[in-house]
Each structure stands twice: as structure tokens, then as C-alpha cells.
Amino acid sequence: MYTKIYLRLEPLGLELIAAAVRRAGHQVQLVDLQAETHKDYVRLIDHWRPDVVAFSCNYLANVPEIVDLAKLTRARWPETFVLVGGHSASFTAQELLEHAGGAIDCVVKGEGEASIVPLLEAIEHDRRAVAKVAGVVTLDGEGPPPRLVDNLDDLMPARDLLRHRRRYFLGTLDPCASIEFARGCPWDCSFCSAWTFYGRSYRVVSPERAVEDLASVKESGVFIVDDVAFVQAKHGFEIGEAIARRGIRKQYYLETRGDVLLRNRDVFKFWTRLGLRYMFLGLEAIDEEGLRKYRKRISLGKAFEALEFARSLGITVAINLIADPDWDRDRFGVVRRLCMEIPEIVNISVNTPYPGTETWHTEARRIHTRDYRLYDIQHAVLPTRLPLPEFYDELIRTQRVLSMKHLGWSALRGLLTIVAGQLARGQTNFVRSLWKFNQVYDPALMLADHRRPVTYEMKLPPPVKATVDPQGLYVLKARGRSGRAIDDATEQFVETTRMGTSE
Numbered sequence: 001m002y003t004k005i006y007l008r009l010e011p012l013g014l015e016l017i018a019a020a021v022r023r024a025g026h027q028v029q030l031v032d033l034q035a036e037t038h039k040d041y042v043r044l045i046d047h048w049r050p051d052v053v054a055f056s057c058n059y060l061a062n063v064p065e066i067v068d069l070a071k072l073t074r075a076r077w078p079e080t081f082v083l084v085g086g087h088s089a090s091f092t093a094q095e096l097l098e099h100a101g102g103a104i105d106c107v108v109k110g111e112g113e114a115s116i117v118p119l120l121e122a123i124e125h126d127r128r129a130v131a132k133v134a135g136v137v138t139l140d141g142e143g144p145p146p147r148l149v150d151n152l153d154d155l156m157p158a159r160d161l162l163r164h165r166r167r168y169f170l171g172t173l174d175p176c177a178s179i180e181f182a183r184g185c186p187w188d189c190s191f192c193s194a195w196t197f198y199g200r201s202y203r204v205v206s207p208e209r210a211v212e213d214l215a216s217v218k219e220s221g222v223f224i225v226d227d228v229a230f231v232q233a234k235h236g237f238e239i240g241e242a243i244a245r246r247g248i249r250k251q252y253y254l255e256t257r258g259d260v261l262l263r264n265r266d267v268f269k270f271w272t273r274l275g276l277r278y279m280f281l282g283l284e285a286i287d288e289e290g291l292r293k294y295r296k297r298i299s300l301g302k303a304f305e306a307l308e309f310a311r312s313l314g315i316t317v318a319i320n321l322i323a324d325p326d327w328d329r330d331r332f333g334v335v336r337r338l339c340m341e342i343p344e345i346v347n348i349s350v351n352t353p354y355p356g357t358e359t360w361h362t363e364a365r366r367i368h369t370r371d372y373r374l375y376d377i378q379h380a381v382l383p384t385r386l387p388l389p390e391f392y393d394e395l396i397r398t399q400r401v402l403s404m405k406h407l408g409w410s411a412l413r414g415l416l417t418i419v420a421g422q423l424a425r426g427q428t429n430f431v432r433s434l435w436k437f438n439q440v441y442d443p444a445l446m447l448a449d450h451r452r453p454v455t456y457e458m459k460l461p462p463p464v465k466a467t468v469d470p471q472g473l474y475v476l477k478a479r480g481r482s483g484r485a486i487d488d489a490t491e492q493f494v495e496t497t498r499m500g501t502s503e
Ligand code: B12
Pocket: 002, 003, 007, 008, 009, 010, 011, 012, 013, 014, 016, 017, 054, 055, 056, 057, 058, 059, 060, 061, 083, 084, 085, 086, 087, 088, 108, 110, 111, 112, 113, 116, 180, 184, 191, 192, 193, 194, 225, 226, 227, 349, 354, 376, 377, 378
């Protein structure tokens, strides 16, 4: 739903894997089903008849679509080897294989760049060796644990392989490319799987390599995909200085934490001079009760101080709040009022336990749907206190109020120059997004989504536990302190601000 209105971004993970495949001497093509249709996909495989088809499954909500496409591929071209990788696939490998009933040959856990080339070797020369490749899961067994990419500097995305680069945008950053300066996250929030995927590691791209990649980007807008941007000020400064030396001018969007922003004020200030225009701050709540629930160690005072500072930078700031299915009408009302008092863009998502997170194991409330498609943090998958139709009424009323603060005619007046420039360049993604809200966010549509027949049922969470051993959550093996490329002072800072459940 979110991607129908506000943004559409390039599949950076697939571009990196495609680059590794190409470097190993194979031919490769990319179809991005965010920007192209199933028909385009079918046309490509029928015409080109690839030996291997690899799907990227970062989002749990996409599981049924991928299983269906795998089955379609198997039916048309039975000899083609079909594999799936990505964030969510790594946490649901076995069930994906079972749903596909043989149409998916293997699932690859972890970072694709590390395993794709040995896997292709095995597919080409010895199919029995497939199940022995690190990170590979088949119906017959599992290979050794997935490996971490040794050095992020060895990677460079194959940006040239996307056919519709003009379709990628993020709000007014239209067109917009994506870039990675660091991978992983040293924190350990209970509702998040970013840290469990990467074994709570944190690796950085060198400033030289970051700038080389950025220099190849043609788009004027750039989304920095790091989970928490500029965890370490030194790294942020070095990249920024290298960009300034190269004379690169772009407009940037990034996401970070309120406490990181306050700790590294100077680096964010410096980046506004380089073109930082939008910042997404993960606050999750703007009241004491909510903060206690989601981020115990950030006080309300600090959260507002972070907002105050972000405002002083003169950039557009968006924050995310997590609505709990337990909310009643009063609670929604309070949140609406609070949000109207602050000038920031407020995005509301719904508390959703995901496989791979700690809450998947600790959430005592039973999930009331096993439909993957509803796991998009916009739908309620936990029992709601209000009857479901009323919950959606309140949720969408709140989202509408918040979105109208920034969309529609009044906002457009302030954006006329930007829009005129975009239209002159033939970029229409942003303009078209301005009036789409009511088409997408509609309580009746959300309810209808719950009534769709379910072909693939998600595996239920295991029995509820009070505490979880993080080692059992990791996809990539944790290397402890040595896996985090941060200095001791930053490690100490993380230690005092994390939720504190991992090691
Ligand atoms: C950037 C990002 C986005 C971008 C997406 C850009 C894009 N088109 O890919 C935007 C902003 C659009 C986005 C949106 C959403 N996101 Co998001 N996003 C991320 C984020 C921060 C980084 C992803 C990224 O680009 N990483 C860098 C690249 C290089 O890594 P990668 O894509 O993961 O790919 C690597 C591996 O996954 C693997 N791999 C990937 N594909 C394949 C394929 C094969 C064949 C193989 C072998 C391997 C493989 O190898 C790759 C290279 O190492 C992750 C958090 C994280 N750290 O993973 C969350 C994350 C993936 N998002 C999440 C969520 C919840 C969402 C939203 C639902 C949020 C919303 N507000 O609605 C939407 C849904 C979007 C949708 N399409 O349905 C959750 C996923 C939850 C889940 N299990 O489904 C994550 C994990 C964040 C979190 N903290 O929980 N997101």
C-alpha cells in the first residue's frame, strides 16, 4: 500500500547479486515486479529461456506471489532451476519450499553475493552439490550456514540492468536511486529483524568506494538505505568530505535514530550542506507508554529534543509511530491530536510480529490470520480491541488526517517549483502520487483483504516464550564485538541505548 503512493525504489539487493553473477561470466537480466508486470516476466522467460530464475523475497507479504510465479515458471519451463533468496525468505525457507511443492528448487539464506556464484557452479556442473552450498536449503536438506560477505567494497550494483530507472522515486525525490553506506545494525529492537538477519553485525563501505558508486548514479535524488544512517560520525564525515571533494550534488533521504541524531549532530548538519533534504526518524511512539513498549531507553524528552534538532536543520522530517491493535478510539484520538501539534510527517504502521524477530516468539496474543499478504504492517494481524471495521476506520482516519497535512492542493502550492521541474523532465511519479490516498487507504478495501481466500497459510509461531536465545534468531552467524565496525565509544553508546536482549 505504501509503495502504491509514496515511493518506489530500486531493488539494490538484486542489482548487487546480478553484478556478482555477471562478473562470474554469466548472462543476467533483471525484472523488477514493482515497476513491471507479470506479463513482462512471462514474456522475458518465454523469449530468453533462462537456465536459472532467482526471485528476491525481502517482504513476507510477497510470499504467495513468488510461490505462484515459481509454479508458473516450472509449468512453462520444467528444466529451469528456480531459487528464492532475500530477507523474509531467509526466515521462512522451509515453508516456502513446502508451499511450492517442488516448484522452488532451493532457498538461499543470507547475503546473495556470497552464495550465488558457487550455487550457479553447482547447478551447472553437479546438481547434487547444490544442497552443500553455504546458506542453501532444499527439501532434502540444508548446506553449511550462510557466509558473510568479507568486504563490502568488493560489491558494486549493476544499476544498468534495470529497464525503467525513471520509475523510482521517493516523495519529491523523483527520480531517486538507492545507495548503501553500511550494512546491518548494532541495536537489537525486539520487533525488528534487521539485526537478527545480519547476526547483529555492522559493516561499512569505505568512503572511496561509496563515492565511486555515487558518482555512477545519474538520478538527482538518492535514498541511503542503511538501517541507521551515520551510526559513527567519523564514517559519515569521511564519506561527506569525499563527496564534497568530488563536487557531487544530489538530494538525499536517510533514516536514523533520534539518539544517533543527537549524538552526531555535526555530521547531520554537514550533510544538509551536501543536499540532505529528508530524514526519517524511528521514534515508534511519542508518549511515555509507547516508548516504554518499543524503545525503553529513549525518554520522551530526548525524542522531542531529536525532533527539535531535526527541525533546526531546515529539512523535512518524517517519523513513524506504531499503532497497536489494542488501541481504542480514545488512544487514536490522542495520537491524532499529538501528531497535529507537530509539523513533521507522521507515518503510522501497525504492530506486527514477523518471523525472525524476538516478538515472533514472545508475543502472547495469538495471530488471527495466517495470510502472508496481510503482513505488511498496514493490516492488523493480531486481535484488535475494537471490532476490526472500527479499528480500520480509526486507523485510516488517523492516516488521512496526517497525510492531508502534507498532500493535496495546499501542499502542492508550496511545491510548484519542484513539480514544474519534474514535469519539464518528464518525471510524473510524485505528481501522480498526490491524489492517490483515498484510492489505496480505504477501510472497506482493508476489510476485503481479510476476506480473500488463502491458498498458502503461514506457519504458526512456536509456543510463546518469556525470553529468547538470540543465537537461534540469527541468519548470519554473530561474531560479537568483532563483527561490528564501530569504535569503542560508539559500542558503549549502543550498549546503553539498545533494548538489551541479545548478548
Ligand atoms: C530499503 C528498505 C526498504 C525500501 C525498499 C527498496 C527496495 N525496493 O528494495 C522501501 C523504503 C521501499 C521499503 C519498504 C518497506 N519495507 Co523495508 N526495508 C528496507 C531496508 C532498510 C534495507 C533493504 C536494503 O535495500 N538493503 C540493502 C540490500 C543490498 O540488501 P537486501 O535487499 O536485503 O538484499 C540482500 C539479501 O536480502 C539477499 N537477497 C535479496 N534478494 C535476494 C534474491 C536472491 C535470489 C538471493 C540469493 C539473495 C537475495 O542478498 C542481498 C545482498 O546481500 C530493510 C532492512 C534491512 N536491513 O534489510 C527493510 C525491511 C526489509 N523492510 C521492511 C518492511 C516492513 C517494509 C514495509 C512493509 C514498510 C512499510 N512502511 O510499509 C515496506 C514494504 C515494501 C514493499 N515493497 O512491499 C522489513 C521487512 C519485514 C518483512 N519480514 O517482511 C525490513 C526487514 C525492516 C525491518 N526493520 O524489519 N523498505
